[in-house]
Amino acid sequence: MSTERHFEETTLRSHVDLPLTVNRAGDVPMAAQLAGQLRDAMLTGMLKAGERVPSTRWLAASLGVSRTVVTEAYQQLYAEGWLDGRHGSGTYVADVTAIAPGGDDRPRGRPAGSARSRSTREDPLDGEWIDLRPGRAWVLDIDRAAWRRAWRRAGAAPLADDPDPFGLPELREQLARHLRRARAVPAGPEGIMVTRGTGNGLDLVAATLLRPGDRVGVEEPGYRGARAVFAARGAEVVPCPVDDHGVVTDNLPGDLRLIYTTPAHQFPLGGRLPITRRERLVAWARRTGAMIVEDDYDAEFRYDVAPLPALHGLDPARVILLGTLSKSLAADVGVGWLVAEPGLLERIARRREDFGDRTSGPVQTAVAALLDSGDLDRHLRRMRLEYARRRAVVVEILGEVCPPSRASAGASAAGEGAPGGDPEGTWRLRGDTAGLHVAVELPAPVVAPLVAAARRRGVLLDVIERNYGSAAGPRVHGLVVGYGSATQAQIAKGCRIVADLLAEARRDARRVEHVGRVEHVGGGAARASEAPGPPGPAHEASEVRSLP
Template sequence: MVRGHIDLPLTLDRSSPVPLTAQLADLLREAMRTGGLRAGERLPSSRGLASVLGVSRTVVMVAYQQLYAEGWVDGRHGSGTYVADGVDHGGRTARRERRERPGDRVRTGPADRVIDMRPGRPWASAYDMAAWRRAWRAAGALPPDDFPDPYGHPRLRELLAEHLRRARAVPVSVEDVMVTRGTGNGLDLIATVLLRPRPGEPPPRAGVEEPGYRKARGIFAARGAEIVPCPVDDQGVIVEALPDDLRVLYTTPAHQYPMGGRLPIPRRERLLAWARRTGAILVEDDYDAEFRYDVAPLPALYGLDPDRVVLLGSLSKSLSPDVGLGWLVASGGLLDLIAKVREELTDRTPGPVQAAVATLLERGDLDRHLRRMRLEYARRRAIIVETLGPLGPVVRGDTAGLHVVIELPAEVVHRLVERARRHGVLLDTVDRHHHGTPRVHGLVLGYGSASQADVRHACTVIRRLLAAP
């Protein structure tokens, strides 16, 4: 049942030293704990409640924002503020947890749901559908191109350059931006140009972080490169361990995949110095840099040295992989070489997709979506850290992105994954992201595609299995 309004005895004490905002948040919190407000019920508008209580609208809005950050309420675009799904009397998730032994097999059937906690999947269903439909209507009103530009639509390139300047503080010229079909497409174009075998020489060597992005290894290998695993630590790639004969190094400095390190400024400078000395090109994958928590942004490698870095990005984490759009930023003649190869391969990004994304950027819809999702993902991340952190395992990579790493002993990991699967929770392991013998063991816990209630339930399952003998 969804109410149009609430009729609760909310009384604020203006003589109290407790701020009105905190008082209101406490009263609403108590109503949700005791059942006065139930999951799915709508709270009054900030304007309406402010009028009833005789306070400024700001008091109500700040209280709502606090409850949102804590996971008590959800904001639905254009619809209002609702008690979050999964909250019942006592503030617990509404899902009833099974009382079972850790080794018991959970029956599966129509009533059971699988919770996917593997990394790389965003929460696509939260997008503003009115904005989405508006963007595609605008795209449908345009005629198809007779000869698609290999660089992409000029207007979209301008908007992407502005987006990168605003969101990542990267000084990008529109002439240096190419619209791609996503990160994989961009990587393949780079590999085609930079990793071509030279007559009479051994296969070119391409470095990939270890552990690192498996698809990057696969794309480089498919283009004939020898893959060189490059070790990382808790800050990112270890510069001193890099060999001098790499043509390309694929790196994720904003949030190392999967370990989560953020490459500090001094190490970024050493990495760029290594690239200048050896002649290597750094391929910087900015795959989830929009999502940061409690930390300041670090400058992109591309902005520090555009001549030695190619920057890749996409909408697969910020919006959805199904959109199939990304960007490649490279300066000098390299982008022209890539465009030439792209024409030879008849590779292109569909025009309607470009037009729709241009509308989302132009109207600010994508920026608003990113702001909402930063809050949403921060709440899910907090659930994981608060639930699993006190148990003792090291939690890595929780300052950014859509996943964390939970370090665990090697002998525990695979048994835990199998038992969690029986309980309806799908997990990923750090081992799977190594090219060679795994050096670090644990879980890569993604929280992008699961609801808050599901994240909490999955963490409860993991915690119970870890505590079992």
């Protein structure tokens, strides 16, 4: 192999006898190449469920690439559900059959309303996939004329030969005005860094603040990508319980280096952290010296009352704010922001330069043009109305079977509710007043058969259980229903299918409960068979039957 060829291409045969190749001269980013090869290895069985993958440090050294390349590849696979970070023990290949019972969770062809093309072993019965998974925005209503104007301005701007690690000054000024107006963030351009999105910003924070072995709090259940970033940086991820209002601030560990939270719309359960609990969280951070990382991922979209200002405003020295355009505009834009105290931001910028990490200059110019012209604000107003209509469809249809949850007197916004699940709280919608998804809390035995049955009828769903990371396992079970990427007609059709399946599962659960109650009162199966009740064999009482 020539010297030039050696520098262009690096090949690894790892401890699992897996050849991995990174082509440095290729058009595809190295992280995407690596993620694609690992994904193919898991699809073909070369990497099996439960198998531990190499550490980012070891794999980067073996391939001769930066650790950032491997970290980004792992983050992508973690977010897609291919990898699973286990508390204190490393990163493993996930068991995808447990995520989507009855088949592979990657539809063949292009799911309706989705920009992603994935493969599967079967097609839906009616030939159309309806993608109701969360995390996707509606991109087809972007004002094309405004989009072209922004890119004309970007095309006319000179290219930088030495990009600023903080980002384009013009965009930082526009973002400061936007965040002050929309989120009451008291930051000037000197306190804002332009990132490539939430994951990139989170990794920069972790790389700057964390040392191997540091303990980091993450909401439980919570965003899988955050756990992946912290684990990749060698941190010990500590699960922090949530309730109907967000992260439970009572009894947070005192030795956390930082805590990651989604206070505007907790992912995935949807709680909004009330002001009293926000103040308690900031007081805890001041007392312990911990930092708070606030992920403001879909705070622009609230449908009942005005959103609370960003948590960052309570203590800019203790709270690092992360934001992104992936939900408000499109994930393909690849622009986000990191807001922090200027001294800390300087440290993050130096670390970023060490990585050679940057956000595309032309993309930053285009986004600055959208903000400067007011086109982005107009787009946000249109999308709030559009998502409100979609949310109304979801709540109306699913709410017939699972009524929306409202804060009870026993778990007031001012107090701390019991974390996790509550048998009396199942069969309900959660988090329906904001964002681009709702959670449907269900009894544990119902979830897997329902997801499989919905899939057979062409509806793709995600589950709450995927967002747990601790060995203790899920305390809340159910669905996470997104309404960002499908059309309103598809959302209505998909929700009716899900509602029918929910209604049938609930009837079965009530039948089981009734038969069990009769057996208990009657003193045994013999007397239960004589008691009035629904007809059917006695074995129906043992479990909820499979859905069609």
